[in-house]
Amino acid sequence: MGVVDTQHLTKQYPRVRALDDLTLSIPEGITGIVGVNGAGKSTLIKVLLGLLKPTGGSARVLGMDPATQGAQVRELVGYMPEHDVLPADVSAAEFVMHMAMMSGLPRNAARERTSDVLRHVGLAEERHRAMGGYSTGMKQRAKLAQAIVHSPQLVLLDEPTNGLDPRARDEMLDLIGRIGHDFGISVAVTSHLLGELERTVDYVVVIDAGRLLRASPTTDLTHTTGNVLVEVLGPPGSDQLVGQALVDRGIPAWPVGDRIEVRLERPETLDVIRDVVVAQGLGLVRIQEVHHSLEEVFQQPTGGVPA
Numbered sequence: 001m002g003v004v005d006t007q008h009l010t011k012q013y014p015r016v017r018a019l020d021d022l023t024l025s026i027p028e029g030i031t032g033i034v035g036v037n038g039a040g041k042s043t044l045i046k047v048l049l050g051l052l053k054p055t056g057g058s059a060r061v062l063g064m065d066p067a068t069q070g071a072q073v074r075e076l077v078g079y080m081p082e083h084d085v086l087p088a089d090v091s092a093a094e095f096v097m098h099m100a101m102m103s104g105l106p107r108n109a110a111r112e113r114t115s116d117v118l119r120h121v122g123l124a125e126e127r128h129r130a131m132g133g134y135s136t137g138m139k140q141r142a143k144l145a146q147a148i149v150h151s152p153q154l155v156l157l158d159e160p161t162n163g164l165d166p167r168a169r170d171e172m173l174d175l176i177g178r179i180g181h182d183f184g185i186s187v188a189v190t191s192h193l194l195g196e197l198e199r200t201v202d203y204v205v206v207i208d209a210g211r212l213l214r215a216s217p218t219t220d221l222t223h224t225t226g227n228v229l230v231e232v233l234g235p236p237g238s239d240q241l242v243g244q245a246l247v248d249r250g251i252p253a254w255p256v257g258d259r260i261e262v263r264l265e266r267p268e269t270l271d272v273i274r275d276v277v278v279a280q281g282l283g284l285v286r287i288q289e290v291h292h293s294l295e296e297v298f299q300q301p302t303g304g305v306p307a
């Protein structure tokens with residue numbers, strides 16, 4: 001059993017079927033829920049929290065049914081909503097402490113937890129400033145802090161990197177990684193950007209038009225391509241010399257920047273690469289396996305892994 005299991009889950013809005021017979025299981029750890037805008041990610045999260053009732057099928061969250069046990073589910077599950085819902089004239093310290101007390105923590109414990117989580121998310125210095133003056137990155141951190149302040153077993157993060165510049169996005173993803181791996185809180189995080197979750201999540205669920213496209217460990221999706229990138233040390237043009245020498249020996253090789261990508265059709269090819277580099281009087285800096293990126297995976301027509 002996963003931290004989340006759904007069976008034929010369906011949510012029909014008057015005009016749109018946002019979830020369509022969705023059966024999936026989210027394991028412990030960090031899971032990415034990936035899909036284009038409108039795929040049904042936010043609807044799924046709201047159904048899992050018991051904030052929306054499904055029109056068909058069922059869900060279990062930490063073994064509970066959110067349709068009938070919503071309040072119990074929300075005691076054990078944190079939620080970071082997608083949009084800016086923070087009161088502008090309240091400080092992060094006041095807001096997060098309020099949320100901690102709402103979830104049942106006594107005042108002193110709530111104060112202590114608030115100061116801990118604000119430190120973890122990197123808002124210790126600014127915690128007494130009104131949130132209306134925060135940058136988008138700081139607002140996302142405050143939303144994250146309130147989601148974890150009651151030490152949930154699972155946290156559902158809806159597009160936490162939305163609106164962030166590349167640096168703030170990387171920091172947010174690092175933070176999510178720490179919450180998942182260091183604090184032992186399971187995380188389900190949504191994104192419409194396929195590539196960005198790759199280095200953070202252990203498991204990927206892809207949904208499209210409310211349906212499950214695929215679900216697998218990240219490493220299965222980004223399995224190795226069977227190619228290697230070779231970097232050599234020598235005067236300009238050395239890489240081309242090596243590439244040509246490999247092609248002359250019938251080994252498929254082509255330039256990628258100032259490196260050479262080589263198809264490993266046989267294990268002996270590695271020895272040939274080494275011999276060719278030595279024969280040219282050059283140095284071998286590294287030979288690196290080439291992995292598919294998640295983006296490449298999802299550019300396949302059915303989200304399948306490229307051949």
Ligand SMILES: Nc1ncnc2c1ncn2[C@@H]1O[C@H](COP(=O)(O)OP(=O)(O)OP(=O)(O)O)[C@@H](O)[C@H]1O
Nearest residue numbers: 013014016018035036037038039040041042043044
């Ligand atoms: N309250 C609602 N009433 C009617 N239709 C809705 C409602 N909420 C969402 N939808 C529709 O359901 C579909 C799924 O929306 P949802 O917000 O779950 O997708 P999403 O993958 O989270 O996308 P986004 O990242 O853009 O929010 C969309 O077609 C959306 O227009």
